[in-house]
Amino acid sequence: MQVRKTRVFTHSLLASALMLGSVTAYASTLTVSSPQDPGSWDPIDTFLVNWSSVATNIFDGLTYRGPDLKLVPGLATAWEELDKGSRIRFTLREGVTFHNGEPFNAQAVKFTFDRLLGEEGARGPQASNYSAISEVNVIDDYTVDFRLAQPDPVLLTKLAGYGAMIVPPQYITEHGDEHFNRNPIGTGPFKLADYTPRESVRLDAYEDHWAGAPKLSQVNYRFISEPATAVAELQAGRVDIVIPPTIPIGMIDTIKNNPSLSIVSVASPTVEALRFNTKSGITADERVRKAIIMAVDRDAIIDSILAGEAQSIASFQGALSFGYDPELKPLPYDPQQAKSLLKEAGIKPGTQLQIDVRGNDSTFGEVAQVIASYLQMVGLNVSIRPYETNVLLNDIIPAGRTGDMFQQKWGGWTFDYDNTAYLMYHTGERWNPYDSDPKLDKMLEEQRSLTDQAKREQLLQFIARYTQDRVLEIPLYNVNALYGVNNRVQNFQAAPDNRLRLNEVYIAE
Incomplete structure (x- = not known):
């Protein structure tokens, strides 16, 4: 067996990258305006940025990429390329649970990618992003090998988003795909508490998250498709953050001229x-x-x-x-x-x-x-x-x-x-x-x-x-990605790709 490259990361590095240092939960609620209900919360069903704006907080991937665009560990603590790059071995984080208490382990990783690359995934838009993976083999409870049909120089980044989010085998097997679409379970810092299609979704803090409890107790997403309405709700204080691409250019000055609000503009890939x-x-x-x-x-x-x-x-x-x-x-x-x-x-x-x-x-x-x-x-x-x-x-x-x-x-x-x-x-x-x-x-x-x-x-x-x-x-x-933000929102980092991880955000009283 030939080892080409090894990269090992520690929990402390990830904590630094995610700005995770506190386990104190703050009794506060954040309200976010999102322009679109993605229609399904299943990672393999979607390609929408508005899905990821919410679901980045529900799910974790093997890797994670934050607003600084640096790739760091997620549910995998280390990985190494073997056999001249035809195989990648991932060492998995221990002691992690899904929101329903189901354990995260190598079987969950295998189930996730077998499902993504199988019949269910073929009906969605994500499978072709991961076609380089030929199979996932379980080595032990916390080690998996990804065998590659061909190289994919972007694969590690792809594992940080969308279709590669790790899902719970027992839960999906018991309840089925349709139930999972509306009632997702992940390992992320927030768990879905309530979902009203085309109106809103409420996330509650998952205090047993492997990297520590979020500072917010609750995040409410309101699906507001009309930009003027979203900005009006921001001005009225009923919304704390308006995410891209909602804010019309013509309303930038309206937000800037309000002393309680700010426009955050960041270069984006869009x-x-x-x-x-x-x-x-x-x-x-x-x-x-x-x-x-x-x-x-x-x-x-x-x-x-x-x-x-x-x-x-x-x-x-x-x-x-x-x-x-x-x-x-x-x-x-x-x-x-x-x-x-x-x-x-x-x-x-x-x-x-x-x-x-x-x-x-x-x-x-x-x-x-x-x-x-x-x-x-x-x-x-x-x-x-x-x-x-x-x-x-x-x-x-x-x-x-x-x-x-x-x-x-x-x-x-x-x-x-x-x-x-x-x-x-x-x-x-x-x-x-x-x-x-x-x-x-x-x-x-x-x-x-x-x-x-x-x-x-x-x-x-x-x-x-x-x-x-x-x-x-x-x-x-x-x-550019334009965010409208109430100044009482603290520790907010504007994500170039709209994938907001909100576990370190809190509300100044």
Whole structure:
């Protein structure tokens, strides 16, 4: 057996990384406004940032990545790569229990990943993120081996979120998947106490959490989809934190001018794009897609609508993403060239074009209206169709039933272009209902197998250039994460990826 690399971490390092030092529980309640009910609390059912904003407090993964973006131990205290990287051995934390008292152990880890990579996981959106794992083998009660079908340079980060959250075998076996969707059990610092779909979820402190009891006794999440309502509730003191992407740019000054409130702005991985139906309609023509991009002044949108709280992008990733190419420039704003390309493609003035958007995203609603105006100036007649967010994401886009263009907001929470590019461009993926490109598929698969990070970065940068050449979307901007926070909230750390761990937060009386 060959040992390639060993990394061992102690509980004290994790405690420092999570800012966990106190076991004192404070009798206080925090109320958070979240724009969306994810609809299921099962980690393998979701891709939504709003799920993670809540569920990061319910579940733990083998690894953990906090607001500082450093990867540290979670339910695993150490890991080592064996057999030239084809196997990873995890040493598990002892003495941990799920919220129902069920013990955490190696069997729970195996159950979690067998379920994720099996029939149940195949029905959800997370399995493809973990396809490098061929099997999980139990060595003893607190040791597991992950055997890899191929290398995955981002796997340890993926184990810190979403589908990799560890779930309780006995509880799920006894109650079933549907029950678990609404009544999740994890090992996290808070346990679900009450859930009213589309309205709210209440979490109570789990005082037996392995890293110590939370300082808050309770966290209430209210699902408020209307931004103006969320800000009004913040101003009235009925909400303590409003999480991204709720706050409209136009309401930043309203919050700043209130002496009891603050705006916290942090660079995020979140990028916005309008993606194309490349299969049918006028946007099946690459010349039309290029013309649409060149017709839109994206820098003006950032300055006028987003108040500078965003950066322009040339590919569907921000500057913090591994694979970002600072030398790659966006296609220029050139309405005359756009008109020439449309004429060359035989598109007549007044041709109809439909853009599908998330109906509760007021800021992007403004952006879409401006884009429609730009496109009208080059002869396209644009209609904007708003959808309820869950309908757009769960039904319209995956089924390939969008208009010519559709809004895609992507968290890119791993800060690695693989997590975006593979899911957006690989044939058959949920977010790629229209396009199939064997050459692109091959490159996406190849970069996952590279252990040389410099070579992998070069290939990811080439993929970004290739997708720009194929004009698969309008890359719009990388937006900052904006939090509205009541000043009585203490120890708050704004998470770039919206995954707020609230166990060290408390309320100043």
